[in-house]
Amino acid sequence: MRLVSLIPLYMALALGANTALAADPATIEALREDSMKRLIVHKEPKEAKTIEFQLEDDGGVGTLEDFRGKYLLVNFWATWCAPCRVEMPQIAELQEEFGGEKFQVLTLATGRNNPAGIKKFFAENGIDNLPRHQDPRQAAAREFGIVALPITVILNPEGQEIARMIGDAEWNSESAKAIISALVNGAS
Numbered sequence: 001m002r003l004v005s006l007i008p009l010y011m012a013l014a015l016g017a018n019t020a021l022a023a024d025p026a027t028i029e030a031l032r033e034d035s036m037k038r039l040i041v042h043k044e045p046k047e048a049k050t051i052e053f054q055l056e057d058d059g060g061v062g063t064l065e066d067f068r069g070k071y072l073l074v075n076f077w078a079t080w081c082a083p084c085r086v087e088m089p090q091i092a093e094l095q096e097e098f099g100g101e102k103f104q105v106l107t108l109a110t111g112r113n114n115p116a117g118i119k120k121f122f123a124e125n126g127i128d129n130l131p132r133h134q135d136p137r138q139a140a141a142r143e144f145g146i147v148a149l150p151i152t153v154i155l156n157p158e159g160q161e162i163a164r165m166i167g168d169a170e171w172n173s174e175s176a177k178a179i180i181s182a183l184v185n186g187a188s
Contacts, residue, residue, distance in 0.1 A: 027182060028163065033175040038165060045160035048153075049143035053108055056132035057115065064106075064159055071103045071183045072155040076110050076135070076146045079117045083168035084150040090172035091152075092127045094180055099129065102157075102184045110135040110146065154183075 025041045032039050048064060055062045064072070075091055077084035088107070095105040107130050109118055118132045135141055144153060152171075154163040170176065 025162075028179055031175060031178045031182060034173060035169040036165075036173060036175040036179065038167065038169065039179070040164045040166070042162055042164075045156055045158070045162050048155055048159050048161050051135075051140035051143050053140050054134040054136060056134070062133060064155065067104055067106065067155075068159055069157050070101065071157060071180070072106055072159075073104070073180070074106045074108060074144075074153045074155065075150060076108050076141055076144070076152070077150045078109055078111055079113045079121055081149045085121065087150060087168045087171055088121075088130070089125050089127060090170060090176075092125075092130050093172040094176065095129045097177065098180050098184055103180060105130055106133065107131055108133050108135045108140055110138050110141040110149070112136070156183075 025043055028039075028041045032041075050063065050065075052061050052063050054060075064074075073091070073094065075084075075088075077088065079085070091105055091107070094103075099105065109132070113134060113136070115132070115134070118134070122128070122130070122132060138146075144151075148166070150165075150168055152165040152169070153161055156162050
């Protein structure tokens, strides 16, 4: 009887071990290929800054706290940034494949970006699964040390930065999908 009462404890420990393994920097580094080799994987998670951003279509203010409990891919971009425009449909593919309870893409158009221009760009590229949030005064970008675009930051479910891509990448590549899958589903 005592053994049966310990099953939930052992299950919780096992699930916790899988989560820790999923975020293991060496596991993620081993999955990097091609353009994803430029993904900087932190040896230890870094505390992310508390930021606020404008929700799409002037819907109020959002924060990273709104996404706690899931892996978050935060993409800082702009409508005038050519590499940003190339990778956005690829990032939408990640959201399509992995988005849900464990993973979310958060796009932040930083600086001067016309909301109508963002909407038009998304419509022209068939992107209907990503948010059109904005950082018009670049306050969030400054807090994250964004000095060029695009930059993509990956946060763990605790809201800590675990990786960063400076510049564009092939976010729909097998390597990128393997990295997100390892985070979301646990590495084995």
